[in-house]
Amino acid sequence: MPAATRAGVWLRRLTSRAAAPYWQAAPLALVFAFFFVLPLVVTVIVSFWRYNEYSITPALVGDNYASVFSGCLAELPGLCLTFKTYLSTLKFCVLAWALTLLLGFTVAYFLAFHVRSLTAQMALFLVCTIPFWTSNVIRMISWVPLLGRNGLVNSFLIGAGLTREPFTWLLFSDFSVVLAFVHLYTMFMLVPIFNSMSRIDRALLEAARDAGASGWQALWNVVVPLSKPGIVIGSIFVVTMVMGDYVTIGVMGGQQIASVGKIIQVQLSYLQFPLAAANAVVLLAAVLMVIAAMTRLVDVRKEL
């Protein structure tokens, strides 16, 4: 076949109707490839490189991974730095997830089934976004006058005679970290759950009641199963955000609580890029495992 004809065939194929979806998907695919896949591949590659204080050199060594897990076997049954950090992060994940789920589900249920007018729903939604009206850092710093040693809560407790010494566990503690997470991330749980709930056919609830189900039974057997996609999507949001967080844990934990993100940040600031990359890959693997487990419970694609 002459070259010109071959080019013609290609051109026809590219402009044919069948090729249209690929063209339509191409811009996003390119953006995705360039800003997500490429950096990820680079991170994985760099995690096998060598480094010194001022340069990184291409190599294929497992030193960085060995360093991430160094002492993890030797220190058993004690926990090495990496295991200890992941355990602490996992604890925050579970706590933040359970609390945001409870709150998010309750609020979504109220908004979807008890608030009738759309205007009222919108207004209440806006109220839920108030925590996002200011910057992250200011929002977190403003907890200090509330929860601090001389803060409002402690002044009230001492004034009411409930305690003599101020409670110091209110701030720079696990408690304050979880509180900040719940404050920040309930919204991310609320929105997808509300979305799922608003699609539930009200006739199903009536049918459940007609069939003699109590309120709790209808909730458990009708609303919860039908809200599952929202719950899973919200959970993925919350869990991934908590796993990767170091700003909230840093500020609310008074920098005294370790997080994987903080370790990576410290390594980056000392120009230990390959080591930080190895840590990032391990974190990514951990997050992917958690998400895989969650999506195994519910097939989000099928449910949508």
Add this chain to the structure above:
Amino acid sequence: MADTKKKTTIVSRRDVLKGAAAVTGTAILGAPAIISAQPVTLRYLGTAVNQSKEIAQKAKADLGIVLEYVPVTTDDVSKRIITQPASFDIADAEYFQLRKLIPSGNLIGMDASRIKYADRITPVFTRGEVAGKKIGDQGTAPKKVFYLEGKNSTKFSASPTQWITLIPTVYNADTLGIRPDLIKRPIGSWSELFNTEFKGKSSILNIPSIGIMDAAMVVESLGLHKYRDKGNMTKAEIDLTTKALIEAKKAGQFRAFWKDFNESVNLMASGEVVIQSMWSPAVTKVRSMGVPCIYQPLKEGYRAWAAGFGLPKTLSGKKLDAAYDFINWFLSGWAGAFLNRQGYYSAVLDTAKAQMEPYEWAYWMEGKPAEKDIKAPDGTLLEKAGAVRDGGSFEARMGAVACWNAVMDENDYMVRKWNEFIAA
């Protein structure tokens, strides 16, 4: 009458038009000259603390050089110099960073013969002396990294050469900040940071290389260990220091750690913390909020730091000339006086002195009681008349330096142990 008036108007309008034409003509003829005289812009990489609007305005007025600030964190200054050396024209970096910056070859040695005041830079940098007396040189003391063997050398020279790594901008001696109203007794030693009297009310900064040196000051003053060099510990010394830190943390000694200037101000002003490692401007900030705070001199001495201008190897031609002009201007007094009035120290003391009022110099540099109210460059009241600067005179403060901010040989190991301390 009306006629004449009209005529005059017309004439004068013509004159104006003529004038305008003439001006336009000159402008067109002069255009190349105007373009070549266009102000040079210098991209100034550094931390926001040193990048004041006033300095940029004054440099523009005096030299016609436009400073374009690139404000980043201290860590990002090194990152930029190493990874993007063409993204700035002048860098304001810290001396302790030089041990990783110079081997990268991205900074060049600055020609001392082009620095007008090179021989008047305080001997703190060139010889490690204050008023003829040797000061502490543990850590990355500037004198160890001040000269290069050659313009493009990546090796430091122990003896003076023509090639300077960084021309000092500001430096200071750091110590503990305390809340005298809440502590109510004199504090005189670094060991007080670990005193159980302040359990749950002390803090240390969460920047590993600096935090560990503050911890080393404490360990030494508790008599647990005598370091050969607090700025360059052996692995065993790092273990011992982090062990002391972990024990204190587990016993609940610390309220929080801080990383950011504002965090340290917040901790102190709110009373969450009564004793902590602190930076001098943070103490000033707490005080300006009306909260008593002292930058407490301690018997073991200070941990000092210093920053300076460095030039990237990519700089050439007019920009290079402008960079030297700017540095010469910076050392010529106005900027030095501006920095001295904020509680920092400047590189060439006598030029700065000439730009300060005698009572200001006496307060900031000689440790004498203020004759008049002391004001910051922006006019806010810092101290009332009669106040004495914490730590006294320049000689008393810089003369009592024990160690300098540093990068250790065992840096990797130290960072790892520090992460363990945070996780403990």
